[in-house]
Every structure is written in C-alpha cells, then in structure tokens.
Amino acid sequence: MTAPPRPGADYGRISAASDEDLAAELLALTPTHEGRDPEQLRDWARTALAFGRELADTARAGPAGPGGAGAEVTDRATGGLRPGEVLLAEYLHRAAGDRVIVYADALDYARGVAEAAGWGRDYPRAALRGAALAHEEAHRMLHRGHGRELRRRLGHTALRLGPLRVRGHVAGADEIAAHAYAGRRGALRRSPLALTAAIAATLAHRGPDQHGPGPRTTSGDRP
Amino acid sequence: MTALGILLAMAVGVGLMLTRRLPTAFALVLLSVAVALIAGAPLTGEEGSVVGTVVQEGAPRLAATMVAILLGCWLGTLMSEAGIASTLVRKIVEFGGERPSVVAVGVFLVAILCGAITGSAPAAMLAGVVGIPAMIAVGVTPTVAAGTVLVGIAAGLPLELINWQFLSDAIGVPVSTVQHFQLRMFPIALVGGLAYILVEMRRKGARHTWAVRVPAPAGGGGPGRPAGRRARAAERRRRRGDAPWYALVTPLVPIVLALGLEIPIVPSLIAGVVYALLTAVPWRDMTSTALRTLYQAFDVAAPPIVLFIAIGMLLAAVNLPGAVQALSPVVTAISPGSPWLFVLVFAALVPLALYRGPMNIFGLGAGVAGVLISGGIYPAPAVLGMMASYGQVLGVSDPTSTQTVWASQYAGVRPERSMLSTLPYTWAVAVAGLALTAFLYLR
Numbered sequence: 001m002t003a004p005p006r007p008g009a010d011y012g013r014i015s016a017a018s019d020e021d022l023a024a025e026l027l028a029l030t031p032t033h034e035g036r037d038p039e040q041l042r043d044w045a046r047t048a049l050a051f052g053r054e055l056a057d058t059a060r061a062g063p064a065g066p067g068g069a070g071a072e073v074t075d076r077a078t079g080g081l082r083p084g085e086v087l088l089a090e091y092l093h094r095a096a097g098d099r100v101i102v103y104a105d106a107l108d109y110a111r112g113v114a115e116a117a118g119w120g121r122d123y124p125r126a127a128l129r130g131a132a133l134a135h136e137e138a139h140r141m142l143h144r145g146h147g148r149e150l151r152r153r154l155g156h157t158a159l160r161l162g163p164l165r166v167r168g169h170v171a172g173a174d175e176i177a178a179h180a181y182a183g184r185r186g187a188l189r190r191s192p193l194a195l196t197a198a199i200a201a202t203l204a205h206r207g208p209d210q211h212g213p214g215p216r217t218t219s220g221d222r223p
Numbered sequence: 224m225t226a227l228g229i230l231l232a233m234a235v236g237v238g239l240m241l242t243r244r245l246p247t248a249f250a251l252v253l254l255s256v257a258v259a260l261i262a263g264a265p266l267t268g269e270e271g272s273v274v275g276t277v278v279q280e281g282a283p284r285l286a287a288t289m290v291a292i293l294l295g296c297w298l299g300t301l302m303s304e305a306g307i308a309s310t311l312v313r314k315i316v317e318f319g320g321e322r323p324s325v326v327a328v329g330v331f332l333v334a335i336l337c338g339a340i341t342g343s344a345p346a347a348m349l350a351g352v353v354g355i356p357a358m359i360a361v362g363v364t365p366t367v368a369a370g371t372v373l374v375g376i377a378a379g380l381p382l383e384l385i386n387w388q389f390l391s392d393a394i395g396v397p398v399s400t401v402q403h404f405q406l407r408m409f410p411i412a413l414v415g416g417l418a419y420i421l422v423e424m425r426r427k428g429a430r431h432t433w434a435v436r437v438p439a440p441a442g443g444g445g446p447g448r449p450a451g452r453r454a455r456a457a458e459r460r461r462r463r464g465d466a467p468w469y470a471l472v473t474p475l476v477p478i479v480l481a482l483g484l485e486i487p488i489v490p491s492l493i494a495g496v497v498y499a500l501l502t503a504v505p506w507r508d509m510t511s512t513a514l515r516t517l518y519q520a521f522d523v524a525a526p527p528i529v530l531f532i533a534i535g536m537l538l539a540a541v542n543l544p545g546a547v548q549a550l551s552p553v554v555t556a557i558s559p560g561s562p563w564l565f566v567l568v569f570a571a572l573v574p575l576a577l578y579r580g581p582m583n584i585f586g587l588g589a590g591v592a593g594v595l596i597s598g599g600i601y602p603a604p605a606v607l608g609m610m611a612s613y614g615q616v617l618g619v620s621d622p623t624s625t626q627t628v629w630a631s632q633y634a635g636v637r638p639e640r641s642m643l644s645t646l647p648y649t650w651a652v653a654v655a656g657l658a659l660t661a662f663l664y665l666r
Contacts, residue, residue, distance in 0.1 A: 031356040094428030139431035158317040169320020
C-alpha cells in the first residue's frame with residue numbers, strides 16, 4: 001500500500017463539498033448511526049464542528065502548542081499503513097502517562113493522496129504532521145472533560161422518563177470536533193476532513209481488504 | 224499395538240486439521256473409519272461394524288443437537304434482521320459512550336446474551352458487527368474490543384441451550400446434569416470475562432486515532448451471506464429503526480423457559496423465535512420474514528451440523544469394544560486418580576485444547592471424552608466438567624476458532640494477538656472449572 005489509487009470523480013466531489021457535508025457523511029458511517037435521520041446527523045455535525053473550532057480558539061490562548069501539554073510524542077517511520085487502514089496518528093491514554101504516536105508512512109500516503117487530488121500545496125508535509133498532533137491533542141482534551149460539554153451541546157436525548165432526561169453520547173462526534181480543532185489550529189489550507197474523505201475514497205477504490213474482516217471467514221463452525 | 228495404531232491415527236488426524244490440509248469435519252470422518260478399522264471392526268454387519276455402527280448409527284447420533292443448532296441459528300438470524308442486538312449496542316453506546324470501560328462491559332453483556340443463543344461465529348457477528356467498531360470508536364483498543372466480544376460469548380456458553388444438548392449427547396449424560404454443572408460454571412466465566420475487560424482496559428488504556436479504514440459493507444460484512452442480501456436486510460432494518468424495548472429481552476426468553484420453567488430445549492428455542500417475530504417484526508411481514516430467516520439459518524447452521532455428523536461418527540468409533548479395550552489401559556495409566564492431581568495435570572494440558580488439539584471437544588476431544596467414559600476412568604459428569612472447562616479456552620483463545628478469527632480480523636488484529644491477550648484469563652477460568660469439577664464429582 002504505497003502508491004494510492006486515483007479515484008478522480010471522488011476527489012472532485014470532495015473538493016466541492018463543505019465541511020458540514022463531509023462531517024455528516026463521516027458520522028453516517030460511524031457504527032450506531034445506521035438508519036439515523038440525515039438531518040439529525042447534519043445538525044450534530046454542525047454542532048461538533050463549531051465546538052472543535054471553539055476549543056481550538058480557546059487552546060490557542062493557552063500555553064502549550066499542539067501535541068504538547070504533557071503527552072509524550074513519538075514519531076514512527078512505519079506502522080501506519082495496515083491492511084485496509086491508514087493510521088496517521090494515535091493518542092493513548094494510560095495510567096503510566098499519555099502518549100501520541102505519529103506515523104510517517106501514513107503521512108506520506110496522505111501526502112500522495114493530496115498530490116493525486118491536486119491539493120499538494122494545501123497539505124505540506126510539516127503542516128500535515130502538525131495537524132495530526134493537533135487532532136490527537138483534541139482527543140486528549142475531549143477525553144479529559146471537554147467531552148461532557150460537547151455532549152451537552154449536542155443535546156441528544158437517550159432516555160426521557162417524564163421530566164427526567166438522560167443525555168446520550170453521539171458516537172463519532174468527538175472525531176468531527178477533533179478534525180475541526182486540527183483544521184483551526186494547524187497550518188493546513190484545506191480541511192483535514194477533505195483529506196480524510198479522499199483517503200477513504202482511495203481505500204474504497206482499492207476494494208475490500210484481503211486480510212481484513214472477511215466475508216470469506218467461514219460462518220457457523222463450532223469453536 | 225492396537226492402541227498405538229489408534230493413537231498414531233489420532234496424531235495424523237490432528238496434523239491434518241492443524242495444517243488445514245483437510246477441513247475438520249472431513250478429517251474426523253476419515254479418523255473415525257481409521258479408528259474403527261484399527262480396532263478390528265468388520266467393514267459391514269449389524270453390530271460393531273464400520274458401515275453399520277460408525278457411519279449409519281454415528282452420523283445421526285447428535286441429531287437433537289443439530290435441530291437445536293438450526294433453531295438457535297434461526298433465532299440469531301431473526302435477532303440480526305430485527306436489529307435486536309444492534310439496538311442493544313446502540314443504547315449502550317448512547318448511555319456510556321464517554322467511558323470506554325462502561326461501553327465494553329455493556330457489549331460484554333450483549334455478547335453473553337448472543338452467546339447464550341447461538342454461540343460461535345454467528346454470536347460473534349451478532350454482538351460484534353456493531354459492538355466492535357462502536358467500542359473502538361469510543362476508545363477501546365482493537366485487541367480488547369475483539370477480546371471483549373469473545374469472552375462475552377464464552378461467558379454465555381454455560382447458558383447456551385445448544386451447548387447443553389451437545390454435551391448431553393456427546394458425553395451421554397442427562398441435560399439436567401449438564402445444566403447442574405454449567406450453572407455453576409457461569410459465575411466463573413462471568414468473573415473471568417469481567418476481569419479481562421477491567422484489567423486489560425486499565426493496562427491498555429483508551430485509544431483515539433486519526434485513522435481511515437475501508438468502509439464496511441452494509442450490514443457489517445457478516446459472513447456467509449451474499450452482499451445483496453446483506454444490503455437488503457440492512458435497508459429493512461433502516462426502515463424499521465430500533466427494535467422496540469420489549470423485543471430486546473428476546474435472548475432471555477429461551478433461557479428463562481428452559482431454566483425457570485424446565486421446558487425442553489427445542490420448544491424453548493421455538494418460543495424465542497415466536498417471541499422475536501411477534502415483538503420485532505410487523506404483522507404484514509411476519510410469515511415472509513419467518514420463512515426467509517429460517518432459510519438463511521440453514522446457511523449459518525450448515526458448517527456446525529456437518530461437524531456434528533462427523534463427531535457422532537468419531538464417538539461411535541471410539542466406543543467400539545475393540546477401541547475401548549485397546550485404549551483403556553493407556554488412558555488409565557496417564558490419567559491422575561486424585562482430585563488434586565486431576566486439576567494440576569489437566570490444567571497443564573489446557574494448551575492441547577488450542578489449534579484443534581486433542582482436547583477440543585468439537586473435534587478429537589469428543590473421542591478422548593468417549594474413551595475416558597467408556598474406559599470407566601472418570602465418571603461421565605467429571606468428563607463433562609473437564610470438557611466444559613476446556614471449552615472456555617478454545618471458545619475464546621483458539622486462533623483457529625471461527626469466532627476468534629472473525630472477531631479479531633473484524634477488529635483489525637491478528638487472531639494470535641487475541642490469543643495472547645485472552646489466554647491468561649481463559650486459562651485461569653479453565654483451572655477454576657477443573658477445580659469445580661473435582662469438587663463436585665471427584666471427591
């Protein structure tokens with residue numbers, strides 16, 4: 001998985017789409033949202049985008065830059081290109097300490113996709129790494145308390161018993177907020193959501209993963 | 224000499240299964256015929272022959288289990304089609320999404336219910352198609368997400384009616400004896416599963432990524448079903464939305480009937496099917512849905528039914544007088560007598576349940592169990608306890624088990640990694656099960 005395929009028609013569609021469109025599409029693909037009303041998803045996408053941008057503006061005034069503020073940052077040359085998956089960065093929250101890992105091979109793949117789509121100047125290599133760090137920084141902030149505020153703003157009611165209302169978690173909204181945060185804090189000229197959608201298009205264009213979860217796995221055999 | 228020949232044939236059988244030169248079912252059929260011939264059985268004849276006893280009488284020996292499997296698969300297919308399992312997972316994510324451990328424990332509970340209905344790969348799909356990506360989306364690491372579904376299914380195994388019927392048929396004990404042991408095994412498996420989730424969540428922590436994966440096909444890519452059918456089923460689910468709350472108790476219906484009201488297994492499963500149809504399917508679609516899901520269930524049930532036909536033949540072969548006479552002295556010599564040694568020795572042999580090894584009850588282990596019982600080495604309930612304990616290991620940690628392969632690959636990790644992650648816990652559960660066996664039946 002070194003040279004990305006070129007699903008040209010998808011690049012054109014993604015280029016013309018707004019962040020809100022792309023975020024709503026991303027939410028629709030998140031498990032637990034199958035069959036959810038598209039307008040509802042769009043509404044949540046809009047709220048999560050606004051929240052991520054606001055979080056970035058607040059953090060910009062703070063002391064630490066993206067990826068900083070206590071998380072150990074590790075750069076790895078390989079490991080980001082897996083069968084059926086492109087992993088640009090990951091944030092690990094453990095009792096021993098928080099850690100952010102950035103994968104150079106996946107960033108190179110993403111750069112290749114950007115070049116193929118004609119967006120090479122919008123995603124310079126250094127800015128891409130900065131966006132990956134900012135993305136994980138956002139996850140870290142959401143994990144450490146801001147997630148509750150996001151849930152409050154999304155206002156999804158999971159259960160209502162008379163006057164009692166239990167707010168529900170919206171799976172994938174944190175991811176949208178993290179993209180918005182990275183887009184606002186980083187030096188990218190185009191949204192990380194567009195790049196994410198373009199990478200997804202290359203993977204879909206490549207076809208089902210030969211090593212991944214398989215329709216070929218035999219069913220029903222006893223243990 | 225006969226014993227050596229049979230043991231050699233068994234070793235070749237394990238080799239064929241391990242190297243995947245032959246599917247397990249075919250290898251077991253060949254092994255059955257080989258064991259019978261080595262034991263001196265005539266090719267034809269009414270009593271103790273290869274054709275009459277091993278093939279003709281052995282093939283339908285586990286017929287009751289096969290019917291139970293078909294009904295369990297029908298109920299599982301209905302639960303999938305009606306969105307019962309996915310609705311449960313969705314609710315769990317909505318209520319506990321910010322706390323990955325809570326979501327994992329919730330999916331674990333759903334997996335127990337699914338495991339109690341169908342077991343094996345269909346149960347992994349029921350709980351995992353939505354549960355695994357949902358757990359990963361809230362920050363559970365992929366290895367723990369796969370392991371959570373697997374330990375959940377294994378914790379549901381002691382409540383699985385199909386499994387009761389199988390152990391009853393294979394070991395030759397009444398269903399009530401199986402029930403007696405499995406109800407005591409259930410809390411052990413439950414605690415083991417919870418320990419896995421809570422300890423591993425603490426060790427591995429939460430993980431969030433900027434990652435892009437190949438978009439999953441509609442319906443989650445459930446195996447064994449053509450893409451068009453999956454897409455149509457997903458579209459039907461989308462139109463219907465969430466299953467109503469009273470349909471979510473469907474998995475409990477057969478368990479409550481069998482346990483609480485002591486209704487036999489087949490009618491209990493049929494009642495579960497009827498309840499799912501009445502509560503989760505619109506009236507106008509009821510008969511068409513019932514028929515369609517029943518036909519789909521045949522697809523899902525075919526591999527285990529084929530395997531059980533082969534296991535029936537193997538059980539018939541190792542129970543032939545010649546085989547019992549030859550193997551009994553050997554097995555007696557190596558089987559410990561005292562309860563303490565029983566636990567220690569069979570705890571050390573736990574790895575032999577992996578990779579389709581000789582302690583796998585859904586393979587050669589059925590033959591080993593037959594020899595242990597027919598040779599009078601242990602009482603049948605003790606063999607039942609031993610095999611049920613091993614079942615906890617192979618149902619979760621065996622990288623060749625279909626549910627382990629499916630759940631691991633669906634989570635994006637290698638099955639061997641799932642084995643390493645879960646084996647310390649399943650081994651401990653098996654040891655506890657062996658201790659329970661010794662306490663109940665060998666004192």
